[in-house]
Amino acid sequence: NAGVTQTPKFRVLKTGQSMTLLCAQDMNHEYMYWYRQDPGMGLRLIHYSVGEGTTAKGEVPDGYNVSRLKKQNFLLGLESAAPSQTSVYFCASSYTTGDGYTFGSGTRLTVV
Amino acid sequence: EDQVTQSPEALRLQEGESSSLNCSYTVSGLRGLFWYRQDPGKGPEFLFTLYSAGEEKEKERLKATLTKKESFLHITAPKPEDSATYLCAVRNNYGQNFVFGPGTRLSVLP
Numbered sequence: 001n002a003g004v005t006q007t008p009k010f011r012v013l014k015t016g017q018s019m020t021l022l023c024a025q026d027m028n029h030e031y032m033y034w035y036r037q038d039p040g041m042g043l044r045l046i047h048y049s050v051g052e053g054t055t056a057k058g059e060v061p062d063g064y065n066v067s068r069l070k071k072q073n074f075l076l077g078l079e080s081a082a083p084s085q086t087s088v089y090f091c092a093s094s095y096t097t098g099d100g101y102t103f104g105s106g107t108r109l110t111v112v
Numbered sequence: 113e114d115q116v117t118q119s120p121e122a123l124r125l126q127e128g129e130s131s132s133l134n135c136s137y138t139v140s141g142l143r144g145l146f147w148y149r150q151d152p153g154k155g156p157e158f159l160f161t162l163y164s165a166g167e168e169k170e171k172e173r174l175k176a177t178l179t180k181k182e183s184f185l186h187i188t189a190p191k192p193e194d195s196a197t198y199l200c201a202v203r204n205n206y207g208q209n210f211v212f213g214p215g216t217r218l219s220v221l222p
Contacts, residue, residue: 004155033209042116042212043156043199058209090155097203100146101210103155 002026006091006104013081013111021076021107023091031094032074033058033101034066036087043090049074081111114139116213118200124219125190133185133216135200145183146210147176148199156199190220 004025013019023032034046045058047066055066063085065077074093078085088108092101119134137145144163148156160169162178169176173194175186185198197217201210 040214042214043201043210044212045209048209092155098144098161100148100158100161101156102158103148105155106153 004091004093004102004104006089006107008107009105010108011110013078013109015081015083015111017081018077018079019081019109020078021089021091021109023074023076023093023104025072025074025091025093025102027093027095027102028071029093029095029102030071031097032068033092033094034064034074034076035090035092036060037090037106038087046076046089081109083111085109086111114202114204114211116200116202116211118198118213118216120216121214122217122219124221125187127191127220127222128189130186130188130190132187133198133218135183135185135213136181137183137200137202137211137213138181139202139204139211141205143203143205145178146201146203147183147185148201150197150199150215159198187218190218192220192222194218195220 007022033048035043044060049055049068052071067075091104094101116137147159150156160176165180177184197215199215200213
């Protein structure tokens with residue numbers, strides 16, 4: 001049972017480059033989320049999805065886009081990376097909105 | 113605006129030395145308060161959900177309690193493997209999102 005899998009685990013980008021982070025879950029969860037974690041600031045929600053084909057903005061959506069074409073996958077895109085997007089990104093999923101989340105192991109992104 | 117603060121920021125204990133971590137919150141209609149454990153380089157791991165004041169949950173050496181303004185995570189006779197960052201989060205009745213606190217970094221020394 002893999003749970004939530006994130007790829008890649010590490011990435012270094014140059015300012016202005018683009019990339020996509022992939023999140024896959026095998027628990028048939030409806031809800032999926034992308035968070036970023038920065039020192040001293042806690043986890044902040046970027047975007048989320050309440051089901052296949054749906055996405056919505058979270059607390060810090062600027063500079064990011066997402067897609068959920070399949071129920072098990074949730075993609076996070078950076079179109080033009082900026083140093084302020086240096087962070088650790090976590091994907092999470094849940095069966096209902098009242099459940100605790102299952103998190104992936106994270107992607108450490110550095111933008112230089 | 114919903115807010116969560118946690119104290120202390122960091123805590124060092126000797127093995128067997130019991131203590132408590134605090135999570136204070138303000139939320140527009142509490143739908144649930146959640147505790148997570150996060151090990152270095154890993155994602156948070158769900159521990160407990162508390163829904164109403166007076167509720168308590170236990171798991172091994174951990175016990176979580178909830179009042180109308182705060183939650184405590186009590187750690188009884190901790191072991192070095194309890195060393196981790198403990199995160200608190202709240203969900204309100206209106207949104208899809210948790211609001212996370214910054215966490216308490218716990219170190220248990222042998």
